[in-house]
Amino acid sequence: MSSADDVLAELRALRAHDLPTHGGRTLAYVYDSGLAGLDELGAGAHALASSANGLDPTAFPSLLRMENDLVAAAARLLGGTADTAGAVTSGGTESCLLAVLAAREGRRDVADPAIVLPSTAHAAFRKAAHLFGVRAVHVPVDPVTFRADPAAMAAAMDEHTVLVVASAPSYAHGVVDPVGEIAAAAAERGVRMHVDACIGGWVLPYLRQLGVDVPAFDLSVAGVTSISVDLHKYAYCPKGTSVLLHADASLRRGHYFASADWPGYTMLNTTVQSTRSGGPLAAAWAVLRHLGDDGYLRLARDTLAAVREIADGVARLDGLRVLGTPDSTLLALATEGAEAGFDLFTVADEMKARGWYVQPQFAHETSPVNLHLTVTAANRGSEAQFLADLTASVAAARQAGPVRVGAELEEFIAALDPDALTAEQFAGLLAAAGLGEHGGGAAGALPDRMAPINALLAVAPARLRERLLLEFLSQLYRP
Numbered sequence: 001m002s003s004a005d006d007v008l009a010e011l012r013a014l015r016a017h018d019l020p021t022h023g024g025r026t027l028a029y030v031y032d033s034g035l036a037g038l039d040e041l042g043a044g045a046h047a048l049a050s051s052a053n054g055l056d057p058t059a060f061p062s063l064l065r066m067e068n069d070l071v072a073a074a075a076r077l078l079g080g081t082a083d084t085a086g087a088v089t090s091g092g093t094e095s096c097l098l099a100v101l102a103a104r105e106g107r108r109d110v111a112d113p114a115i116v117l118p119s120t121a122h123a124a125f126r127k128a129a130h131l132f133g134v135r136a137v138h139v140p141v142d143p144v145t146f147r148a149d150p151a152a153m154a155a156a157m158d159e160h161t162v163l164v165v166a167s168a169p170s171y172a173h174g175v176v177d178p179v180g181e182i183a184a185a186a187a188e189r190g191v192r193m194h195v196d197a198c199i200g201g202w203v204l205p206y207l208r209q210l211g212v213d214v215p216a217f218d219l220s221v222a223g224v225t226s227i228s229v230d231l232h233k234y235a236y237c238p239k240g241t242s243v244l245l246h247a248d249a250s251l252r253r254g255h256y257f258a259s260a261d262w263p264g265y266t267m268l269n270t271t272v273q274s275t276r277s278g279g280p281l282a283a284a285w286a287v288l289r290h291l292g293d294d295g296y297l298r299l300a301r302d303t304l305a306a307v308r309e310i311a312d313g314v315a316r317l318d319g320l321r322v323l324g325t326p327d328s329t330l331l332a333l334a335t336e337g338a339e340a341g342f343d344l345f346t347v348a349d350e351m352k353a354r355g356w357y358v359q360p361q362f363a364h365e366t367s368p369v370n371l372h373l374t375v376t377a378a379n380r381g382s383e384a385q386f387l388a389d390l391t392a393s394v395a396a397a398r399q400a401g402p403v404r405v406g407a408e409l410e411e412f413i414a415a416l417d418p419d420a421l422t423a424e425q426f427a428g429l430l431a432a433a434g435l436g437e438h439g440g441g442a443a444g445a446l447p448d449r450m451a452p453i454n455a456l457l458a459v460a461p462a463r464l465r466e467r468l469l470l471e472f473l474s475q476l477y478r479p
């Protein structure tokens with residue numbers, strides 16, 4: 001046996017290799033309120049309930065109470081009524097999956113069910129289509145604003161359509177789709193409409209209170225039948241909690257599951273999971289109760305100030321611009337002009353060297369390569385430092401010049417059929433990308449500079465990129 005202290009010391013040493021989750025230096029994946037004591041509250045509440053099992057709400061009524069409280073809080077914030085029903089899930093992806101599943105199950109009469117998605121919809125909906133045998137119909141968004149095109153969305157709906165989706169806002173560009181127009185078109189055809197407010201649901205209502213012109217996007221909009229909001233994003237709760245709301249309980253019925261046909265307990269599930277830890281639920285419940293509306297309003301005020309300061313700074317920065325006109329707390333930074341003379345992938349590496357993580361996003365339709373920033377309350381106060389480091393990173397990237405993928409390699413990639421790749425071709429490409437055998441271990445598996453890898457991935461079509469990165473993942477996950 002190892003002492004508990006030793007084990008925790010070992011864990012701390014492992015965590016030291018991770019990106020920092022606090023301090024505002026990691027501008028994707030993590031959400032930091034910057035408030036002292038909030039982590040400890042979440043951890044304490046998590047510990048109190050993590051052994052309890054949401055599988056049976058009659059055995060653990062505390063979890064039932066807390067889940068109903070979270071659903072009620074989300075409904076209050078997002079235009080719910082007395083009829084609103086919901087479920088607490090493990091995260092945004094699970095909430096989106098369940099919205100699709102419920103819609104498919106609600107239309108068992110449709111033999112070839114389809115969902116209509118703006119091309120900017122989160123990949124979780126593609127996963128849902130893949131898992132549940134539903135066809136995903138992708139509708140290009142406006143080429144300049146990156147908002148869903150309501151007329152094109154309406155035209156894409158047909159007798160197969162069981163669900164239409166809009167984002168509030170989209171992850172990649174931070175813009176809110178025209179929910180009202182899309183919802184009206186869906187309602188007219190008797191089609192369900194899901195609003196993916198996974199990332200915006202807990203901050204947009206507060207931004208509106210602060211005077212930001214936030215278009216109506218929630219259950220108060222006629223025709224919206226469900227909405228998702230992740231508590232582990234802008235509700236600043238520990239990871240593992242999202243809420244899916246339905247306009248009424250009948251719409252939820254399709255993602256409930258029961259099986260009495262085996263010798264064990266009758267399995268009754270509201271979500272994908274069966275055994276469900278009470279930990280994330282209790283942690284979220286505690287954080288919500290502690291912060292309250294006034295706490296979230298303050299956090300939103302700080303976040304908004306940080307977003308504006310960063311966006312203004314980028315506008316002044318020679319060579320970079322903000323893509324589109326973001327409605328929320330997410331920014332996508334692209335180069336100015338086609339021939340910028342530097343590479344954003346290099347800028348990301350330079351920022352990493354200066355202690356900041358910004359997330360590269362590949363080109364898609366009219367959206368060029370860009371750097372994603374998820375701005376949170378913890379970014380307030382360090383905007384000037386961020387902008388100074390960004391300016392220095394652009395200068396360094398200019399100095400280095402754009403990353404070039406050799407013409408030969410580019411031709412080789414263009415000729416590949418992602419569905420018929422051999423193990424040797426995979427190994428060759430991974431090696432060319434610098435993603436060869438790493439022998440497992442997570443820490444230190446990646447080279448310091450990702451620009452050459454990203455440049456190579458950028459010339460690969462999306463399908464090939466998927467195959468390559470899954471192969472890489474399969475190499476990482478080896479004991």
Ligand SMILES: *Cc1c(COP(=O)(O)O)cnc(C)c1O
Pocket residue numbers: 090091092093094096122124167169170171196197198199230242
């Ligand atoms: C984060 C996100 C999701 C997926 O949520 P996970 O919690 O990562 O599973 C879905 N939609 C949007 C818009 C998101 O930002």
